[in-house]
Amino acid sequence: MASKDRIQRQKEETRNSILDAAYAIVKEEGWEGLNMRKIADRIEYTAPIIYEYFANKNAILIELTQKGYNNLTKLIRVARDTETDPDLKLQAMWTAFWDFAFANKELYQVMYGVEMKCCSQTIVPPVETPFELFINSIADLMADQQPTAAELKIKYYTFFSVIHGLISVNMIGNGLSDATNEQIFKDAVSAITKSLYKEDVNA
Amino acid sequence: MASKDRIQRQKEETRNSILDAAYAIVKEEGWEGLNMRKIADRIEYTAPIIYEYFANKNAILIELTQKGYNNLTKLIRVARDTETDPDLKLQAMWTAFWDFAFANKELYQVMYGVEMKCCSQTIVPPVETPFELFINSIADLMADQQPTAAELKIKYYTFFSVIHGLISVNMIGNGLSDATNEQIFKDAVSAITKSLYKEDVNA
DNA sequence: GAATTTTAGTTAACAGCGTTAGGAAAATAA
DNA sequence: TTATTTTCCTAACGCTGTTAACTAAAATTC
Numbered sequence: 001m002a003s004k005d006r007i008q009r010q011k012e013e014t015r016n017s018i019l020d021a022a023y024a025i026v027k028e029e030g031w032e033g034l035n036m037r038k039i040a041d042r043i044e045y046t047a048p049i050i051y052e053y054f055a056n057k058n059a060i061l062i063e064l065t066q067k068g069y070n071n072l073t074k075l076i077r078v079a080r081d082t083e084t085d086p087d088l089k090l091q092a093m094w095t096a097f098w099d100f101a102f103a104n105k106e107l108y109q110v111m112y113g114v115e116m117k118c119c120s121q122t123i124v125p126p127v128e129t130p131f132e133l134f135i136n137s138i139a140d141l142m143a144d145q146q147p148t149a150a151e152l153k154i155k156y157y158t159f160f161s162v163i164h165g166l167i168s169v170n171m172i173g174n175g176l177s178d179a180t181n182e183q184i185f186k187d188a189v190s191a192i193t194k195s196l197y198k199e200d201v202n203a
Numbered sequence: 204m205a206s207k208d209r210i211q212r213q214k215e216e217t218r219n220s221i222l223d224a225a226y227a228i229v230k231e232e233g234w235e236g237l238n239m240r241k242i243a244d245r246i247e248y249t250a251p252i253i254y255e256y257f258a259n260k261n262a263i264l265i266e267l268t269q270k271g272y273n274n275l276t277k278l279i280r281v282a283r284d285t286e287t288d289p290d291l292k293l294q295a296m297w298t299a300f301w302d303f304a305f306a307n308k309e310l311y312q313v314m315y316g317v318e319m320k321c322c323s324q325t326i327v328p329p330v331e332t333p334f335e336l337f338i339n340s341i342a343d344l345m346a347d348q349q350p351t352a353a354e355l356k357i358k359y360y361t362f363f364s365v366i367h368g369l370i371s372v373n374m375i376g377n378g379l380s381d382a383t384n385e386q387i388f389k390d391a392v393s394a395i396t397k398s399l400y401k402e403d404v405n406a
Numbered sequence: 407g408a409a410t411t412t413t414a415g416t417t418a419a420c421a422g423c424g425t426t427a428g429g430a431a432a433a434t435a436a
Numbered sequence: 437t438t439a440t441t442t443t444c445c446t447a448a449c450g451c452t453g454t455t456a457a458c459t460a461a462a463a464t465t466c
Binding site: 153154157160161162163164165168169174175176180184 | 356357360361363365366367368369371377378379383387391
């Protein structure tokens with residue numbers, strides 16, 4: 001029966017509409033406003049049918065973050081390919097990361113927040129491709145120094161921590177203007193990037 | 204009746220025991236394991252009486268974080284007073300901050316997490332004394348440059364972001380050894396501190 | 407085409423949450 | 437002793453996530 005295909009497609013559609021509805025609610029009312037009955041309302045079903053598509057509420061969150069990782073990875077990849085100079089490349093990549101965080105605030109919070117310790121299981125990034133992309137670019141930039149894998153990881157981790165810290169504090173609000181925050185971010189990225197291939201004069 | 208005093212003291216005691224019980228549960232089971240009935244169980248009462256001491260669950264969280272801020276402030280102040288050199292002073296202060304975060308992981312998460320956006324109202328630090336302490340120390344270190352209040356705020360904010368970022372990522376786990384993470388932290392603090400009073404050679 | 411099975415979707419319910427209302431028992435006051 | 441206040445509990449409400457039981461329609465089989 002070829003109708004199997006159509007049914008399969010329909011199922012896929014419903015699945016997606018659940019995810020869309022969930023994220024729409026989160027965007028409108030924040031994570032605490034999200035519940036199964038509200039999702040059901042939006043897709044014009046009742047709550048129990050959601051469980052035919054997802055094991056539980058948390059599974060929806062996980063899939064949402066997976067999509068988030070995929071989108072983010074794409075954006076970073078694009079940013080990488082718009083520049084040729086390794087330094088500018090890395091800066092563009094982090095800028096893409098930064099932009100994503102604020103364009104998808106709620107998603108970023110679940111993806112990278114310390115937060116999830118308190119209201120749902122820790123969600124482990126399924127595909128660590130942003131990680132790989134950054135690691136590769138950092139390796140390029142440090143080619144002269146022949147860094148080991150461990151050294152690269154440390155560099156990435158430090159880099160990430162700084163950016164993540166800036167984003168976190170920015171989201172909570174620090175009383176500084178948007179322009180100032182942008183400037184701080186750019187300065188930080190530029191400074192760390194340079195530190196990767198220039199010798200440390202303070203060492 | 205002088206028994207008024209005793210009763211007052213008893214009330215205070217019960218109040219404290221509620222806070223203690225709450226934090227004990229959080230330490231044992233995490234934030235998601237905390238609920239009113241469990242607190243009541245520990246203090247050997249039933250849930251409704253908690254509402255004679257706190258308006259609601261969130262009020263308990265807020266008071267817990269306030270205590271957290273007070274403790275943290277004390278620790279930072281002590282750290283500051285153990286060093287005389289302004290550079291070392293600032294480094295000791297951030298180290299105290301760092302140590303507090305890991306000694307009181309759960310508390311730190313509510314105090315500074317991006318997190319709380321998703322499971323309870325944002326908790327605004329009531330007393331920003333850590334902020335003031337740091338601002339003052341930074342001002343000392345930058346005395347030569349006569350920084351404006353806005354500049355100081357930017358420095359503090361950048362500083363805090365980096366440390367908070369390192370802590371956050373550390374709590375989630377980054378696959379590096381504790382010793383490595385410690386080293387990264389120390390390097391970062393030392394580097395930023397130096398950047399406050401040494402001219403930027405890369406500028 | 408009729409009988410049967412499978413599927414899709416519903417309603418009702420459970421257990422656990424924060425929180426509130428109302429009442430029983432105990433302590434205090436008269 | 438009686439009246440009043442205080443202390444504390446039980447019961448319940450409305451909200452969660454989730455499951456069970458059922459119905460009606462659709463698909464399949466004979």
